[in-house]
Amino acid sequence: MRLTKKRFATTLAATSVALLALTACGSDSGSAEPSADAAGGPSFLTAGKLTVCSDIPYVPFEFKEKDSDKIVGFDMDIAAEIAKDAKAELNVIDASFDSIESGLFKSQCDIAISSLSITEARAKKMNFSTPYLDDDLVLVAKNGSGITDLETSKDKKVGVQQATTGEKYAKEQGLTQVVGYEDAGLQTQALLAGQVSGLLGNQSVMRYSIKDHKDFAVVAEFKTGEQLGIGVPLEKDATLTLVDGTLKRLADSGEMDKLKAKWFGEQ
Structure with a gap:
């Protein structure tokens, strides 16, 4: 059976903003290219920056490294790869899960990646990428x-x-x-x-x-059938194409399996 929710709003409000420029990893070969739309490609809220909303902490998906302000985790590794393919700097905002689930993140961020289960209710408020993890x-x-x-x-x-x-x-x-x-x-x-x-x-x-x-x-x-996806504002088709392209590249190259083993152990 498929459960329709994974993480709901917590009682924590979004109280801090964390800016993070992550060094891209892996080879440039096979990188997904943003597909052009009427505007010529994905348009971001801030030129040259891919701004990502995430509810921090949620170990091991997104959390601050011990004794550091650096934000790390499975989701953050994927976000860094998307930014690399967009040829943009990664900017991570600590947002409440309520703002993410409701789709209101679009006023702050270009995408939302926060261990977000794909559900019919949420799909009315945002587009979802192809699933990147069964959970x-x-x-x-x-x-x-x-x-x-x-x-x-x-x-x-x-x-x-x-x-x-x-x-x-x-x-x-x-x-x-x-x-x-x-x-x-x-x-x-x-x-x-x-x-x-x-x-x-x-x-x-x-x-x-x-x-x-x-x-x-x-x-x-x-077996609940839960799958995680990346949230993209409904009107941002080119951004969705970018995200799906990165996920496909990671899957086809085997890099996604390496990231899963890194954070969750061998399955």
């Missing part, structure tokens, strides 16, 4: 906890991120002690501290959160 749900628990599936979780405390498909799915499946957290970091900390017995959330974030903790493992997977 089903998983259940995580400590080895030997007795949690092996949803049935063995029903009377245990299970941590979820508030207003996500993980929370929605947990409640739909009859889990009685669902504990909501504002972000995935707090959710993971609760598991490591023993405050909850398991976690339910998207496989990308959950696998990243436990990859250095060998006492914990993914005990069940749930």
Whole structure:
């Protein structure tokens, strides 16, 4: 079954603006060229800059590197590649997820990349790129906890991120002690501290959160059909062509698989 939401608006407003010029990686060969439209190609809000809205932090997609203001992550690596193909400087704005989901990001940014699930409701407010990541749900628990599936979780405390498909799915499946957290970091900390017995959330974030903790493992997977896409304002057809071109280049060259392995481990 396909769930229609992944990340909703958090209680955090957009309070800071982070400007980031990332060094392009990889070879220039095979770079996607922006396709021309009536205006001669993608038109950006600021000439020479590709401005990207992202709700920061959301590890491992977008977050500040430890002891640094540098913004890194899976989404940021992809954004850098799009900027390279556009021959533009990358400018990243920390925006609330509400402004992204509602499509209002178009007043601030040229595109939005923020672990954004493709849904019919959102597609009425923005164009979506081709999907760049499948992101089903998983259940995580400590080895030997007795949690092996949803049935063995029903009377245990299970941590979820508030207003996500993980929370929605947990409640739909009859889990009685669902504990909501504002972000995935707090959710993971609760598991490591023993405050909850398991976690339910998207496989990308959950696998990243436990990859250095060998006492914990993914005990069940749930095929929800969630796919992530990059949001582009409805009227920006040439920008959408640029974004899709970059994603195709990364997929065809194998670079996308390398980025996935870098951030989520071998799948």
